[in-house]
Amino acid sequence: MTRRGRFPLSLGCAGAIxxxxxxxxxxxxxxxxxxxxxxxxxxxxxxxxxxxxxxxRHGVVWRxxxxxxxxxxxxxxxxxASGVIFQAVLKNPLAEPYTLGVSGGAAFGASxxxxxxxxxxxxxxxxxxxxxxxxxxxxxxxGVESDLSGIILAGVIVGNIFGAGMTLMKAIAGDKVSxxxxxxxxxFSAADWRDVTPLLxxxxxxxxxCLAYRDELDIFxxxxxxxxxxxxxxxxxxxxxxxxxxxVSFVVSGFGVIGFVGLIVPHFLRILFGPVHRGLLxxxxxxxxxxxxxxxxxxxxxxxxxVGVLTVLVGGPVFCFILWKRK
Amino acid sequence: METKxxxxxxxxxxxxxxxxxxxxxxxxxxxxxxxLAILGPNGCxxxxxxxxxxxxxxxxxxxxxxxxxxxxxxxxxxxxxxxAYMPQNTAPNSFFTVLETVVMGRYxxxxxxxxxxKRDFDIARDAIRRTGLSGFEDRVVSGLSGGETATVxxxxxxxxxxxxxxxxxxxxxxxxxxxxxxxDIIKKLAAAGKLPIVSMHDVNMALNMSDxxxxxxxxxxxxxxxxxxxxxxxxxxxYGISWEIRRTSKGHIAAIPERGFPERDR
Numbered sequence: 254m255t256r257r258g259r260f261p262l263s264l265g266c267a268g269a270i271x272x273x274x275x276x277x278x279x280x281x282x283x284x285x286x287x288x289x290x291x292x293x294x295x296x297x298x299x300x301x302x303x304x305x306x307x308x309x310r311h312g313v314v315w316r317x318x319x320x321x322x323x324x325x326x327x328x329x330x331x332x333x334a335s336g337v338i339f340q341a342v343l344k345n346p347l348a349e350p351y352t353l354g355v356s357g358g359a360a361f362g363a364s365x366x367x368x369x370x371x372x373x374x375x376x377x378x379x380x381x382x383x384x385x386x387x388x389x390x391x392x393x394x395x396g397v398e399s400d401l402s403g404i405i406l407a408g409v410i411v412g413n414i415f416g417a418g419m420t421l422m423k424a425i426a427g428d429k430v431s432x433x434x435x436x437x438x439x440x441f442s443a444a445d446w447r448d449v450t451p452l453l454x455x456x457x458x459x460x461x462x463c464l465a466y467r468d469e470l471d472i473f474x475x476x477x478x479x480x481x482x483x484x485x486x487x488x489x490x491x492x493x494x495x496x497x498x499x500x501v502s503f504v505v506s507g508f509g510v511i512g513f514v515g516l517i518v519p520h521f522l523r524i525l526f527g528p529v530h531r532g533l534l535x536x537x538x539x540x541x542x543x544x545x546x547x548x549x550x551x552x553x554x555x556x557x558x559x560v561g562v563l564t565v566l567v568g569g570p571v572f573c574f575i576l577w578k579r580k
Numbered sequence: 581m582e583t584k585x586x587x588x589x590x591x592x593x594x595x596x597x598x599x600x601x602x603x604x605x606x607x608x609x610x611x612x613x614x615x616l617a618i619l620g621p622n623g624c625x626x627x628x629x630x631x632x633x634x635x636x637x638x639x640x641x642x643x644x645x646x647x648x649x650x651x652x653x654x655x656x657x658x659x660x661x662x663x664a665y666m667p668q669n670t671a672p673n674s675f676f677t678v679l680e681t682v683v684m685g686r687y688x689x690x691x692x693x694x695x696x697x698k699r700d701f702d703i704a705r706d707a708i709r710r711t712g713l714s715g716f717e718d719r720v721v722s723g724l725s726g727g728e729t730a731t732v733x734x735x736x737x738x739x740x741x742x743x744x745x746x747x748x749x750x751x752x753x754x755x756x757x758x759x760x761x762x763x764d765i766i767k768k769l770a771a772a773g774k775l776p777i778v779s780m781h782d783v784n785m786a787l788n789m790s791d792x793x794x795x796x797x798x799x800x801x802x803x804x805x806x807x808x809x810x811x812x813x814x815x816x817x818x819y820g821i822s823w824e825i826r827r828t829s830k831g832h833i834a835a836i837p838e839r840g841f842p843e844r845d846r
Contacts, residue, residue, distance in 0.1 A: 467695075
């Protein structure tokens with residue numbers, strides 16, 4: 254196989270950014286309240302702060318649809334880029350943003366909050382993520398230098414322990430079990446402007462990791478000897494794994510466990526554009542954002558079905574097809 | 581050769597791995613411009629010695645210094661500017677191309693913000709040309725043969741452009757043609773004033789490509805001799821089997837192992 258199989262990066266970037274723009278427009282256009290594109294344009298032109306003479310449509314677009322589109326886009330970007338980081342650092346095609354157990358931690362934290370009825374589901378879920386991540390880093394620290402399967406194992410086990418805790422919560426939750434199940438499925442339906450700040454922080458974390466460590470990620474992924482090239486292996490790996498997990502924690506604690514994006518988008522982009530991380534990371538941000546916001550718009554217009562289900566049901570077969578064609 | 585000063589000195593280096601002493605008070609010096617071969621039976625500590633020189637392996641005692649300075653005073657990136665390393669059995673099963681892989685040898689030269697410059701790619705292309713891989717720049721590494729892959733890793737070490745290059749059995753999985761090609765590149769490195777240090781199992785290859793032999797047995801220095809002074813008694817003592825040494829009309833030395841089993845070391 255030669256490099257000829259790769260698509261040009263500039264074309265891919267242009268495609269992904271146009272797809273993202275299209276997905277954003279669709280996200281703002283489609284919904285229960287129908288409006289024409291001209292009306293949408295008028296509302297957008299009026300800006301977010303025209304409160305004195307705010308129309309109903311203005312409120313729908315700026316207070317409901319806009320934060321939702323932004324939340325799903327940023328979440329998609331963060332999930333896809335951290336998936337790229339995880340697969341490179343752990344040298345494992347099965348690695349994904351939840352490999353270090355943050356989804357189990359989030360689920361446990363959220364179900365605790367729902368069960369006790371104290372509200373604060375997002376902070377509780379984030380606390381769960383942080384606890385799971387701390388436990389995994391502590392358990393797997395020695396493995397970060399040499400034995401990567403140690404840290405993967407630590408992530409799987411800690412995630413399972415928290416997952417079992419969450420199942421226990423469900424068992425004793427009684428009539429609150431449906432709230433837990435609904436949270437677990439993941440949804441952006443409740444996104445509002447207050448969610449945007451933590452998401453921007455998580456995007457900032459991922460962006461800094463991408464910019465600071467793209468060359469190191471290449472070396473990690475190329476499976477070559479890394480220490481003799483002058484990389485401080487254990488510290489760099491720990492920063493990348495913990496940073497990406499932390500960024501994902503903001504997403505998973507706010508909107509539930511959305512699978513697929515962080516696992517498949519990196520594979521998909523690697524097949525199309527090759528393994529060099531400068532391009533891979535640059536592509537993963539708009540591609541992940543476009544995919545998840547488009548999926549969320551589709552989910553929204555299909556009676557608010559869980560967005561995570563939709564991404565897997567549609568994207569899974571597409572990826573199977575690509576794998577098949579590639580052989 | 582005598583005028584060249586010692587650039588690398590290894591003094592009383594001992595290494596333990598999981599409670600077992602693998603290297604015992606190893607000392608030797610090496611000059612720029614010579615090819616140093618490390619020979620010895622399996623388990624004698626060849627790879628461990630290379631890792632100790634690189635600073636990848638903690639030592640119990642002793643020190644390794646380059647141009648008079650203890651290398652443990654350098655950080656990893658500085659060390660990567662002194663030592664390049666081609667590990668044993670490198671098989672990067674990656675989808676990176678040859679050029680993308682070789683340019684990674686320039687990693688220690690990257691500035692704060694990273695990103696390889698045009699100059700780094702020029703140096704990588706030059707390393708590819710010197711290792712005879714021209715035309716392979718855009719081939720994906722995972723699609724190459726074992727010999728080609730080993731050559732790619734050698735090219736990456738060349739791109740690192742360091743005064744010392746450590747190669748752990750670079751020819752062990754290669755056919756004679758590829759092995760000779762790599763030996764030639766190593767000789768050229770020494771001629772250009774570098775210090776290649778090569779661990780080997782192939783005695784003949786070592787005898788014909790190196791200037792000096794460091795012989796390791798049971799973690800100790802068994803001998804430190806010019807390659808031309810090899811004799812059957814030294815080899816017999818090192819490997820525990822008898823040898824016949826022949827010098828060919830072209831000036832090559834051939835060492836032929838004779839029947840017998842190595843004595844049990846440990």
